[in-house]
Amino acid sequence: MSSIATDLLGDSPSQTHRRPMLPPVVRGLIWALIAFLVFNTLMSEVLDRMPYHPFVTRASVTVGWVAAVCAWLLGVGVWEGVVRPSFGFPTLWETPTDWRKYFMYSTDHRVIGLQYIFSSIGGFLIAGFAAMLMRLELMNQNLWVFSNPGAYLSTVGIHGTVMMFSVGTVGLVGGFGNYLIPLMVGSNKSAFPRMSGVSQWLVPAGIATVVLSPVLGQWTTGWRGYEPLASQDPAGIVFYYLGVFALTTSSLMVAINLTATILFKRAPGLTWNRIPMFAWGMLTVSLLNLIWLPEIQMTFLLGLLGAVIPFPYFTQVGSPLTYLEVFWLFGHPEVYIVVVPAFALWQEILPVMGQKSLFARQWGIIGLVFVMILSGMVWAHHMFTNMSNSQMLPFSFFTEIISIPTGFAYLVVIGTLWKARLRLTTPTLLVLMSMFNFLIGGVTGVLLADPVVNLQVHDSFFVVAHFHYTIIGAMIFSWFAAFYYWLPKFTGRMYSERWGKVLSVWIFIAFNVAFLQMFLLGLHGMNRWVPVYPAYLQPMNFQVSLFAILLGIGFVLHFLHIAWMWRHGPRVEENPWRSKTLEWQATSPPGDENFTTIPTVVRGFYDYSDDRPAVSVDVHADAPQGAR
Amino acid sequence: MGDIVGFAVAWIVTSALGELAVSAVRRGSIYYYTASNQALDGESAFGFILVMLVPVVAFIVVMLVYNMIRFRARGKEILRSQAQFYTNKVFVTVWIAISVVVNLLFYLHPTASALEQMFNGEEARYNRQDLIVNVTARQWQWLFNYPQYNITQAADANGNSVMFLPADRTIKFVLRSYDPFHTYDASAGVIHGFWVPAFGLKQDIIPGETRYLYIHTNKITSYDVNPMVRVQCTEVCGPGHPFMEAPVHVVSAADFQKWIASQQKQQQS
Ligand code: HEM
Ligand SMILES: [Cu+2]
Ligand SMILES: [Cu+2]
Numbered sequence A: 001m002s003s004i005a006t007d008l009l010g011d012s013p014s015q016t017h018r019r020p021m022l023p024p025v026v027r028g029l030i031w032a033l034i035a036f037l038v039f040n041t042l043m044s045e046v047l048d049r050m051p052y053h054p055f056v057t058r059a060s061v062t063v064g065w066v067a068a069v070c071a072w073l074l075g076v077g078v079w080e081g082v083v084r085p086s087f088g089f090p091t092l093w094e095t096p097t098d099w100r101k102y103f104m105y106s107t108d109h110r111v112i113g114l115q116y117i118f119s120s121i122g123g124f125l126i127a128g129f130a131a132m133l134m135r136l137e138l139m140n141q142n143l144w145v146f147s148n149p150g151a152y153l154s155t156v157g158i159h160g161t162v163m164m165f166s167v168g169t170v171g172l173v174g175g176f177g178n179y180l181i182p183l184m185v186g187s188n189k190s191a192f193p194r195m196s197g198v199s200q201w202l203v204p205a206g207i208a209t210v211v212l213s214p215v216l217g218q219w220t221t222g223w224r225g226y227e228p229l230a231s232q233d234p235a236g237i238v239f240y241y242l243g244v245f246a247l248t249t250s251s252l253m254v255a256i257n258l259t260a261t262i263l264f265k266r267a268p269g270l271t272w273n274r275i276p277m278f279a280w281g282m283l284t285v286s287l288l289n290l291i292w293l294p295e296i297q298m299t300f301l302l303g304l305l306g307a308v309i310p311f312p313y314f315t316q317v318g319s320p321l322t323y324l325e326v327f328w329l330f331g332h333p334e335v336y337i338v339v340v341p342a343f344a345l346w347q348e349i350l351p352v353m354g355q356k357s358l359f360a361r362q363w364g365i366i367g368l369v370f371v372m373i374l375s376g377m378v379w380a381h382h383m384f385t386n387m388s389n390s391q392m393l394p395f396s397f398f399t400e401i402i403s404i405p406t407g408f409a410y411l412v413v414i415g416t417l418w419k420a421r422l423r424l425t426t427p428t429l430l431v432l433m434s435m436f437n438f439l440i441g442g443v444t445g446v447l448l449a450d451p452v453v454n455l456q457v458h459d460s461f462f463v464v465a466h467f468h469y470t471i472i473g474a475m476i477f478s479w480f481a482a483f484y485y486w487l488p489k490f491t492g493r494m495y496s497e498r499w500g501k502v503l504s505v506w507i508f509i510a511f512n513v514a515f516l517q518m519f520l521l522g523l524h525g526m527n528r529w530v531p532v533y534p535a536y537l538q539p540m541n542f543q544v545s546l547f548a549i550l551l552g553i554g555f556v557l558h559f560l561h562i563a564w565m566w567r568h569g570p571r572v573e574e575n576p577w578r579s580k581t582l583e584w585q586a587t588s589p590p591g592d593e594n595f596t597t598i599p600t601v602v603r604g605f606y607d608y609s610d611d612r613p614a615v616s617v618d619v620h621a622d623a624p625q626g627a628r
Numbered sequence B: 001m002g003d004i005v006g007f008a009v010a011w012i013v014t015s016a017l018g019e020l021a022v023s024a025v026r027r028g029s030i031y032y033y034t035a036s037n038q039a040l041d042g043e044s045a046f047g048f049i050l051v052m053l054v055p056v057v058a059f060i061v062v063m064l065v066y067n068m069i070r071f072r073a074r075g076k077e078i079l080r081s082q083a084q085f086y087t088n089k090v091f092v093t094v095w096i097a098i099s100v101v102v103n104l105l106f107y108l109h110p111t112a113s114a115l116e117q118m119f120n121g122e123e124a125r126y127n128r129q130d131l132i133v134n135v136t137a138r139q140w141q142w143l144f145n146y147p148q149y150n151i152t153q154a155a156d157a158n159g160n161s162v163m164f165l166p167a168d169r170t171i172k173f174v175l176r177s178y179d180p181f182h183t184y185d186a187s188a189g190v191i192h193g194f195w196v197p198a199f200g201l202k203q204d205i206i207p208g209e210t211r212y213l214y215i216h217t218n219k220i221t222s223y224d225v226n227p228m229v230r231v232q233c234t235e236v237c238g239p240g241h242p243f244m245e246a247p248v249h250v251v252s253a254a255d256f257q258k259w260i261a262s263q264q265k266q267q268q269s
Helices: A004-007 A024-047 A057-084 A099-103 A111-140 A147-170 A171-184 A193-200 A202-211 A236-264 A277-308 A321-354 A359-376 A378-382 A389-401 A404-415 A426-451 A451-459 A459-493 A497-523 A533-568 B002-027 B036-070 B089-122 B251-269
Strands: B131-138 B141-145 B165-166 B170-177 B192-194 B202-204 B210-218 B230-233 B245-251
Touching: A004 B165, A024 A057, A057 A193, A057 A202, A057 A236, A057 A277, A099 A111, A099 A451, A111 A147, A111 A193, A111 A202, A111 A533, A147 A202, A147 A236, A147 A321, A147 B202, A147 B230, A171 A193, A171 A202, A171 A236, A171 A321, A171 A459, A193 A202, A202 A236, A202 B036, A236 A277, A277 A321, A277 A359, A277 B170, A321 A378, A321 A404, A321 A426, A359 A389, A359 A404, A378 A389, A389 A426, A389 B089, A404 A426, A404 B036, A404 B089, A426 A459, A426 A497, A451 A497, A451 B036, A451 B089, A451 B170, A451 B202, A451 B230, A459 A497, A459 A533, A497 A533, B002 B036, B036 B202, B036 B210, B089 B210, B131 B165, B131 B192, B131 B230, B141 B245, B165 B251, B170 B192, B170 B202, B202 B210, B245 B251
Parallel strands: B131 B170, B165 B245
Antiparallel strands: B131 B141, B170 B210, B192 B202, B192 B230, B230 B245
């Protein structure tokens, strides 16, 4: 097969010839290392010598990092795939067809989607390992895993940052979104395949940067990187800013690509009225990303300049709260960036599993859109403990009413399930669990929105429990539902229902036992960001840790199960769930092209009142047999 | 029809059980331990929201479970559901109406009503007899100062900060974040959080600002009676953050005077 990068340029395969080359990832690492050394040395030894001339300074490490990331991107294939062709050189680059294609720059949205998924799983495992260390530490009221509180706090920061920016924001959007959206809207490509190919490689770079931050020094601010504390911290905070910059840039590019794909790449007949629910979810989160990511990037750049030059914008701006305001201005939409794809997923999966028409579809969409809009109006509910009295009433009001559009997701699902023929498969179970968990997260959110209650439970483990209910409970559970639901699409193979269900019940129990008790810990006076706490809280913390570790093991077993079935699962038919959406009309896994003939959509995808397909042509009738 | 009745019965039973559980929790203590009027107000707001939300939560949980069991597909074959409908005007209208009404209710009570209570408590005219405690947060220590009694730094025999308060008095905490021992370094200040869990409120302490927190103590108690009667920093403020705590003692008026006298003596020596 010829490379897709070549296809894009219309070169014929005969022009390409293979030069011996290192594996792209290895080459990227080597180039990055060289670039870092060269530019770091240039800065610290020549351009910006400091007293006692240390080899690594904040300025040199920043410049070295920028160079290293560029070199890394070039090394994994951007050089051959983007730079050279832009100057009119022929592409001397062949895309392998085996597993190696996942370890290099690609323009195939399905490869990119899976790469994002792998990167996200990597981030999840690393940050999850950090969580296990934290929970281990908290089993005991004294320091015993960590030697000092700064080390614990750096771990909290790495955990939160990597989880939010490489899993929460990425898993369902960069991962499943990239893979599925072109398929779901009936296109063979995404709108900007090359940009998309570049953006994925920023994720491993960003994760590595944040994880390596302790090399430069501890940072104690947690994932908010908040001023004025950040400006006191040792240099580790520099890698926080840089790593998050890489990760948010990646998400921003995903957002541009997905928005354009949904707007402009839809198959004929796929009108606004027929856009699939998951695509609606991707569209609304992408708009949230487009609005809010630039805002937080500017904030972090100012923070970075403060740490490097120093350009003390936030410490000199007059109010120490400025940083927190602009952080949460993004921070609250961010939590909806995490959870809106989950809402969309519930409404995508359940009509299929119940073989029943989607109920009150327009309310589901109105819900997604209004959650998106309102999420920008509630940021200061994170600041009830430091705002003026006059701000409390409006922010409390908007926060409370966001439950109305959120509730529409439940309205749609409940109406859809009523009198359905619901197959109790693993994805169904995980979606229902996710809905239960989010309900707990939502109810405690109503409590938190009440200022008088908030002033008691804010910054305690009550809040930690609340946001993990919305993130793990809703988003991560839905993420696993997506893995199981689309595994047959990715691989043409089926997982084991028995193992899928057993493991889902496992994580459901472990999660709820661990995190329900965290609410009680918070009410009982356990504050956040502490590796050391009063002895009376120790017994409950011990139990929380025990179940948190069981939860961690459950997640790993899920991944092992999925990985095993990826290779060894029994083969299944093309459309095992009998879905009407477009991605299931292509072969599983899709061949060289998603659709040999672009389908024409003739009716909505969620009408199960008859067997008529939603498309007018059998889209892969003439696909070559060998395509799978 | 049968399904609606079946569901309704399950829902009502679950709601009733839920309400019983919530009222049992409320008879105990949601906040575990309270030592101020403000904590009682917060606790009753918390309880009110729970009482109102029990039927809502029960509706959704019972729906999910009922649908899962009652409408599950039997057998291996994939069959379309017999019932197919795209919306139900009555259900959607009632749903939206209830969610709007519940939200407005919560906004009026407890949100606005309890806030009004809190704001009133902060009005100067109610607080002429307040005991003033200047609270200074530095990295990483609490300092308590009683200006009405000329006590510059309340400390126990070992020199550790300690706070004594009279019971049944309104206390006005004056919160500041700076380092009185290193005043030349103005940028040393970071945000801290002032929280006594048993008092039911907290407030962040912002460098360069003076903030107030009002509490009306309602019982004699202390850190030794319940560890929730302690000052605890709730905003991460660097590696010393976990260690920013100080014991609180709420004592009778007479004992408070005795403590004041002993502090004054300690200060002179
Ligand atoms: C195995 C599951 C997990 C466990 C046991 C766990 C545990 C914890 C703990 C103990 C903290 C520290 C709380 C504090 O003292 O403030 C924390 C913070 C946090 N977690 Fe998790 N977590 C898990 C998964 C996740 C996931 C999946 C996400 C998001 C996708 C996440 C996002 C966060 C964030 C944003 C913070 C705040 C960090 C900060 O304060 O800066 N966690 N987690
Ligand atoms: Cu928020
Ligand atoms: Cu602190």
